[in-house]
Amino acid sequence: xxxxxxxxxxxxxxxxxxxxxxxxxxxxxxxxxxxxxxxxxxxxxxxxxxxxxxxxxxxxxxxxxxxxxxxxxxxxxxxxxxxxxxxxxxxxxxxxxxxxxxxxxxxxxxxxxxxxxxxxxxxxxxxxxxxxxxxxxxxxxxxxxxxxxxxxxxxxxxxxxxxxxxxxxxxxxxxxxxxxxxxxxxxxxxxxxxxxxxxxxxxxxxxxxxxxxxxxxxxxxxxxxxxxxxxxxxxxxxxxxxxxxxxxxxxxxxxxxxxxxxxxxxxxxxxxxxxxxxxx
Amino acid sequence: xxxxxxxxxxxxxxxxxxxxxxxxxxxxxxxxxxxxxxxxxxxxxxxxxxxxxxxxxxxxxxxxxxxxxxxxxxxxxxxxxxxxxxxxxxxxxxxxxxxxxxxxxxxxxxxxxxxxxxxxxxxxxxxxxxxxxxxxxxxxxxxxxxxxxxxxxxxxxxxxxxxxxxxxxxxxxxxxxxxxxxxxxxxxxxxxxxxxxxxxxxxxxxxxxxxxxxxxxxxxxxxxxxxxxxxxxxxxxxxxxxxxxxxxxxxxxxxxxxxxxxxxxxxxxxxxxxxxxxxxxxxxxxxxxxx
Numbered sequence: 154x155x156x157x158x159x160x161x162x163x164x165x166x167x168x169x170x171x172x173x174x175x176x177x178x179x180x181x182x183x184x185x186x187x188x189x190x191x192x193x194x195x196x197x198x199x200x201x202x203x204x205x206x207x208x209x210x211x212x213x214x215x216x217x218x219x220x221x222x223x224x225x226x227x228x229x230x231x232x233x234x235x236x237x238x239x240x241x242x243x244x245x246x247x248x249x250x251x252x253x254x255x256x257x258x259x260x261x262x263x264x265x266x267x268x269x270x271x272x273x274x275x276x277x278x279x280x281x282x283x284x285x286x287x288x289x290x291x292x293x294x295x296x297x298x299x300x301x302x303x304x305x306x307x308x309x310x311x312x313x314x315x316x317x318x319x320x321x322x323x324x325x326x327x328x329x330x331x332x333x334x335x336x337x338x339x340x341x342x343x344x345x346x347x348x349x350x351x352x353x354x355x356x357x358x359x360x361x362x363x364x365x366x367x368x369x370x371x372x373x374x375x376x377x378x379x380x381x382x383x384x385x386x387x388x389x390x391x392x393x394x395x396x397x398x399x400x401x402x403x404x405x406x407x408x409x410x411x412x413x414x415x416x417x418x419x420x421x422x423x424x425x426x427x428x429x430x431x432x433x
Numbered sequence: 434x435x436x437x438x439x440x441x442x443x444x445x446x447x448x449x450x451x452x453x454x455x456x457x458x459x460x461x462x463x464x465x466x467x468x469x470x471x472x473x474x475x476x477x478x479x480x481x482x483x484x485x486x487x488x489x490x491x492x493x494x495x496x497x498x499x500x501x502x503x504x505x506x507x508x509x510x511x512x513x514x515x516x517x518x519x520x521x522x523x524x525x526x527x528x529x530x531x532x533x534x535x536x537x538x539x540x541x542x543x544x545x546x547x548x549x550x551x552x553x554x555x556x557x558x559x560x561x562x563x564x565x566x567x568x569x570x571x572x573x574x575x576x577x578x579x580x581x582x583x584x585x586x587x588x589x590x591x592x593x594x595x596x597x598x599x600x601x602x603x604x605x606x607x608x609x610x611x612x613x614x615x616x617x618x619x620x621x622x623x624x625x626x627x628x629x630x631x632x633x634x635x636x637x638x639x640x641x642x643x644x645x646x647x648x649x650x651x652x653x654x655x656x657x658x659x660x661x662x663x664x665x666x667x668x669x670x671x672x673x674x675x676x677x678x679x680x681x682x683x684x685x686x687x688x689x690x691x692x693x694x695x696x697x698x699x700x701x702x703x704x705x706x707x708x709x710x711x712x713x714x715x716x717x718x719x720x721x722x723x724x
Contacts, residue, residue: 168631175525176536183539183603187546189565190554202563242450250447257440265444267716272455274712276660278684279701282694283461289476306454309447338439367547369663374689384549388667391553398557405550412545420541424607 187409193402201399214403225404228386234297235372235382236365239304244358247312248350252342254313255320256328266317269310277370280306285374295377303371308361315360318426319353320346356422363412383408459705465698472692479695486699497700499675500683503590507679508658511594515654516647518602523609524635537610540603548600552667555596559583586676589669593677596664601657605650612646613639645718652715659708680704 193201195210218225253259254266284303285294293299327349328341336344347354372382381389387408390401416423466486470479490497526533526540543551558566559582571578582588616639624634640647662681665671671678671686678686681704688697 172525172528173532175521176532179522179525180532180536180539182599183536183542186554186558186599187542189558193557204563204565204568246447246450250444253440253443257437257443259437259440262440265448267720269451270716270719271709271712272451274656274708274715275455275459276681276684276701276704276708277662278681278688279462279698279705280455280458281685282465282688282698282701283458285689286465286694287458287461302454305450306458309450309454313447338443363545367545367549367663369547369549369666370685373666374685384547384663387547387553388549396556401553401557405554408550409546412547413542416541416545417538420538423541424537424611 190402190405190409193399194406196399196402198397198399201402214399215407218400218403218407223386223390223400223404225383225386225407228381228383229407231297231300231376231380232366232382235300235304235380236362238297238301239308239365240358240361242301243305243308243312243361244316244354247309247316247357248347248354249342250313251316251320252346254317256325269313272306272310273314277307281370281374284371288375294375295380297380299375300368300372300380300382303375304365304368307368308364311364312357312361315357315426316350316354319350319357322353323349352419352422353426356419356426359415359419360423363416366408366412462698462701465695466702468695468698470694472694482695486696487703489696490699490703496675496678496683497680500678500680503675503677504659504679504681507590507593507661507677508655510590511597511658511661512651512654514594515598515602515605516651518598519605519609519650520647522602522606523613526606526610527613537607540607542603543600544604546600548596548661548663549667551596551600552664555592555599556583556668559592583669584673586673589673589677593661593664593669596668597658597661600664601654605654608650608653609643609646612643616642648718649715652711652718656708656711656715659704659711 192206192208194214195212196208197211197213200208217223254262280303284299288294288296288299293302323346328345331341331345366382367384368382369384372380372385373388376382376385383404387401387404390397390404467481467483468479469482469485522540526537555566558564561567561579561581567577567580567582571580580588582592620638621634624638625631629637659679660681661679662685665677665679665682666685669677671682680700684697684701684704687693687700
C-alpha cells in the first residue's frame, strides 16, 4: 500500500515519471529513424512510397545493390581496405609517439603536442585542394593508397591525442623497475605499456576505423571509379532517374550496422575516456 | 625519464607522416591562395597574383559574403540547439537505472553513423509525398502539411540543423555526463532538502560547476559546425539557391565545380584562420592543467 502523499513526495514522483518519459523520448529519437531506414531497406520500391508499417519484407534491395551496376561489394572492399590500411599504419605510429609525449619531458614537447591537437581543427576543404592537385600529378587519383594517405591526416593526430591519455593513466613504476632490470625501451613498450593500455589502444583503433569508414569529402574528391568507398556509393544512388530510396536504405544499413556493432564492443572504454577528459 | 634523443626518435615516424599529410598540404594551399589557377583552362599552375584572391573575396564577392552570413546563422542555431539538447539529455540520463543505462549506451549510435547517411535519410524523411517526418509533422501541425522542407530556404536550414544535432548531440551528452559525474551530489541533495526548486538547484549549484565542460562543448561544437560538409552535400546540396551554402561548402564548390584553385584556397584560408583562433581558445580551456 502506498503511504499518504505529502506534496514533496508527489512532486518528486511526478519528476521521476517526467524524467522517465524524457529518457524514453531520447531512446525513441535515436532508434526510430534507424529502424525506419532498416524497414525501408526491406521494402519493395512500391512499398517505399507508402507510409504503411505492414509490408512483406524482401532482401531484393540488398541483392540489387551488390549486383551490376552498383557493385556495392567492390565499394565495401575499398572501404575495408582503406579503413584497415589507415588504422594499421596510424595506430603503431601513434602508440610510440604517444608514449614519448606521455613519458618524456623534452624541449618543444608542449608546442608539438599543441600543434598535433590543433591540426584537428583544420577544415578538410583546405587540405583537399592540394591533395587533389598532387595526386593528379602523381597519378594517384582514384587509388586506395591515396585515400589511406589523406585519412592518415585525420586519424594519426587524433589517435596520438587519445592514446596519450590512456598511457598517462598507466602507472610508471613497473616500467621503471623493468628499466632498472635492464629491459630495452622497445621491450618495455611491447611487453608492459601496450598490454596495460590495450583497451584504450583498441578503442582508439575502433574510432579511427569508424572515422575512416565514414570519411566523405576526401573520398568524394579523389575517387571516381576504382577507389569509391561506401559513403560515396551511397550518394551515387541519387541518380538522374531520382533518388532510389530503397537502395539507399540497403546501402545505408551496410554502412551503419558494422559501425554499430563495432562501437558497442568499445562503448564502455570510450565513454570512460570521454569522462576522464582525455579526448574531447 | 630523460633520454630526449630517444623521445624524438620515437616521435619521428608519426611527425614525418603528419608533416607530409597535413603541414605540407597546408603550405601548398597557402601558396595556392596567392596564385590565379583555373584548372578548367589549364592544368599548369597559373601566375602569382599576390593578395588579389583575398582582395576579390573581401571586396564583396556576393557569394562569399552570403556564405559567411549563412555560416554564422547555421553555427549560431546549431551550437545553441545542440548544447541545450545535450544538456537536457545529460540531466535526464544522469540518474542510475536500467532504462537510463540503455539510453546511455545508445548515445553511441548516432555518433558512429556516417553524416552523409544521416543527411540522405533526413532527405527521405522530409520528402513531401512519402517522408515519414514530413507526414507526421503535417498531421500534428496542419500549418506544416503543405510545406516542402528542402525547397524553402529557412526550413532547409532547419533540416540541416536537425541532421547535425542528431549526429552530435548524443556525443556532447556523453561529454556532459562525464562533467556531471564530477559534480558532487551532496550539495544538490542538501539544497533539495531545504526546499529549493529543481530549476534553482540547476542554475545556482549544478551549472556553475559544469561551466568548464559546457565551455568545451560549445567550442567543439562550433568547430564541428564550421567544418560541416557531408550533411550539406547529402541533404541540401547548399540549396535551395545558396540558402545553406556554408563557407566550407563554398570552398568545395569554387574548387571542384568551378575549378578555380587559387580562389578556393583563399576562401579556405579565411575559414582556416577562424578555426585556428578557435583552436587557440580550445587549448586554453582543455590544457589548463598542463599537457
